[in-house]
Amino acid sequence: MDWVPLVLTVSATVFALLAVELEDLLKAILSLFFMCVSIAGIFWILGAPYVAIFQLLIYAGAIVILFLATIMLTERGGHERIEGRDILGILASIALGSTLLLLVWRMGMPPSVSVVEPALVEEGSKTIGQDMSAFLWSQRGFEIILQGTILFASSLCCLALMRRKKEGLEK
Amino acid sequence: METLATYLSCALILFIIGLYCLVAKRNMVRLVMGLEILINAANLSFIAFSTYQQSGYVDLLAQSVVVISMALAGSVTALALVILLNAYKHYKTLDIRELRRLRR
Numbered sequence: 001m002d003w004v005p006l007v008l009t010v011s012a013t014v015f016a017l018l019a020v021e022l023e024d025l026l027k028a029i030l031s032l033f034f035m036c037v038s039i040a041g042i043f044w045i046l047g048a049p050y051v052a053i054f055q056l057l058i059y060a061g062a063i064v065i066l067f068l069a070t071i072m073l074t075e076r077g078g079h080e081r082i083e084g085r086d087i088l089g090i091l092a093s094i095a096l097g098s099t100l101l102l103l104v105w106r107m108g109m110p111p112s113v114s115v116v117e118p119a120l121v122e123e124g125s126k127t128i129g130q131d132m133s134a135f136l137w138s139q140r141g142f143e144i145i146l147q148g149t150i151l152f153a154s155s156l157c158c159l160a161l162m163r164r165k166k167e168g169l170e171k
Numbered sequence: 172m173e174t175l176a177t178y179l180s181c182a183l184i185l186f187i188i189g190l191y192c193l194v195a196k197r198n199m200v201r202l203v204m205g206l207e208i209l210i211n212a213a214n215l216s217f218i219a220f221s222t223y224q225q226s227g228y229v230d231l232l233a234q235s236v237v238v239i240s241m242a243l244a245g246s247v248t249a250l251a252l253v254i255l256l257n258a259y260k261h262y263k264t265l266d267i268r269e270l271r272r273l274r275r
């Protein structure tokens with residue numbers, strides 16, 4: 001399963017790029033959703049299931065619904081297209097990104113860090129961190145799933161209410 | 172085989188994409204999305220460092236920091252979107268440069 005982290009990192013990057021570059025705001029928000037799901041998968045693989053569930057609840061759940069509600073409440077909805085590529089902005093972001101990359105490259109990786117395997121990949125290793133994660137998940141897992149269900153139901157209700165309001169305005 | 176460098180590269184690319192969005196885009200909704208991408212990049216680097224810091228040990232402090240960061244990011248986004256909606260009600264546009272012009 002060595003390809004799963006690579007697929008998740010690549011998909012997170014691609015969906016982030018799509019979220020920024022797609023003209024239709026609705027599609028951009030969907031891309032942001034998929035980016036959040038990919039990053040939640042990365043968190044899960046890295047041995048942080050609690051953070052992964054929070055990522056799914058807050059980013060992929062609440063924030064995406066907030067974005068959807070916002071583009072529904074603006075007059076032209078998801079079809080408003082304000083596009084403009086500032087060449088100076090692109091150059092500035094390339095320069096900043098290159099500087100960051102150069103800094104990271106110059107700093108280098110500590111030798112003890114690059115050879116260490118992730119915690120969950122090591123089979124049979126019982127550590128404090130894993131035990132704590134498993135404990136948190138076993139004790140609070142049901143509550144998180146319940147919170148997610150409530151959040152999802154409230155999001156659906158918000159969408160239904162807004163749709164009804166829009167239909168009423170049209171009549 | 173994945174290493175710390177893979178995840179840090181992903182975080183760095185996400186950071187650059189978010190930065191590019193903040194600098195180059197004019198739609199306010201897209202600017203908030205850029206902010207979200209930036210925060211996700213920071214969270215990813217936190218978790219990657221916490222996992223690879225010591226062999227077989229996932230640092231829980233970084234996880235709690237990231238959970239708090241997520242909650243704060245949710246609040247910031249909600250506030251930003253409310254401000255955005257108010258600006259839209261007043262000026263009937265989401266273009267940040269148009270808003271700057273209308274303010275004068």
